[in-house]
Amino acid sequence: MSGQTFDAGVPPTADQLTKIVYQNDAGVSAVAVTSGTDTTTSSSYANMAGTGSTTSFSFTKVLAATVVKVSIAASWVSNTAASTVEIGVLVDGTDYPCKRLPVVSGAGVDQVGWAYISGLAAGTYTIQARWRRSTGTGTPTRAADQWLCLSAAECT
Amino acid sequence: MKISYEACSPGDHGERIAQGELDLPDDAGRAAILGALENAVEQESAVVPGSQVRVIAARDGEQVVSHVWDHR
Numbered sequence: 001m002s003g004q005t006f007d008a009g010v011p012p013t014a015d016q017l018t019k020i021v022y023q024n025d026a027g028v029s030a031v032a033v034t035s036g037t038d039t040t041t042s043s044s045y046a047n048m049a050g051t052g053s054t055t056s057f058s059f060t061k062v063l064a065a066t067v068v069k070v071s072i073a074a075s076w077v078s079n080t081a082a083s084t085v086e087i088g089v090l091v092d093g094t095d096y097p098c099k100r101l102p103v104v105s106g107a108g109v110d111q112v113g114w115a116y117i118s119g120l121a122a123g124t125y126t127i128q129a130r131w132r133r134s135t136g137t138g139t140p141t142r143a144a145d146q147w148l149c150l151s152a153a154e155c156t
Numbered sequence: 157m158k159i160s161y162e163a164c165s166p167g168d169h170g171e172r173i174a175q176g177e178l179d180l181p182d183d184a185g186r187a188a189i190l191g192a193l194e195n196a197v198e199q200e201s202a203v204v205p206g207s208q209v210r211v212i213a214a215r216d217g218e219q220v221v222s223h224v225w226d227h228r
Contacts, residue, residue, distance in 0.1 A: 033222070034222050035218055035219045036218070036219045036220035036222065037186065037214075037220070037221060037222070037223075037224045038222045038223075039190065039221070039222070039223040040223070040225070041223075041225045041226070041227045042208050042224045042225050043225070043226055044208050044226065046208060046210065046224040047211075049210070049222040049224075050219075050222050051159070079186065079187070079189050139186075139187065139190065141186070
């Protein structure tokens with residue numbers, strides 16, 4: 001918090017408390033598949049993958065009472081036919097869907113979404129990018145031109 | 157072209173359920189490669205229908221495919 005002064009033994013004012021901004025934000029950005037392709041046609045969530053591609057990171061939740069906001073942005077192409085893809089994250093053994101998007105055959109998209117996760121105790125968690133083809137017959141494909149951004153922040 | 161592959165159940169500690177090598181035409185496209193991999197892996201008795209499968213394939217030591225599908 002900037003611009004605020006506290007004195008020992010003097011409780012902060014209500015105005016000062018409302019100006020407190022706590023930020024604990026981490027993630028990965030602009031991560032490409034460096035070799036070959038990463039594809040899925042599964043209707044169940046699977047980890048995003050790909051050689052040299054970081055698709056997860058470790059996040060330390062400092063406070064117990066906060067909510068974790070996870071954001072994901074992933075580019076992909078629906079090869080051979082149309083597909084509807086859900087992107088999400090796996091945290092502490094639970095999948096959290098973030099965004100569903102139908103895409104026509106051959107089209108490339110940048111899919112963005114987020115999830116609010118409550119009830120997580122303080123501690124260190126792996127935030128893993130996931131996706132699934134919920135409907136359609138195409139082959140959702142990530143390659144060198146399809147980047148991934150993934151972040152998490154704990155919020156009050 | 158020869159493509160080596162290894163299939164496993166999904167997850168960080170997925171169990172390996174198949175491995176082998178395919179000899180495909182040099183001009184095989186992405187769809188042909190994925191189809192051939194699915195067919196090869198699904199002939200393995202260890203693959204349970206309805207289960208999710210991930211296959212990693214490489215050519216000349218360089219990964220060319222990471223593909224996930226539901227075994228029919």
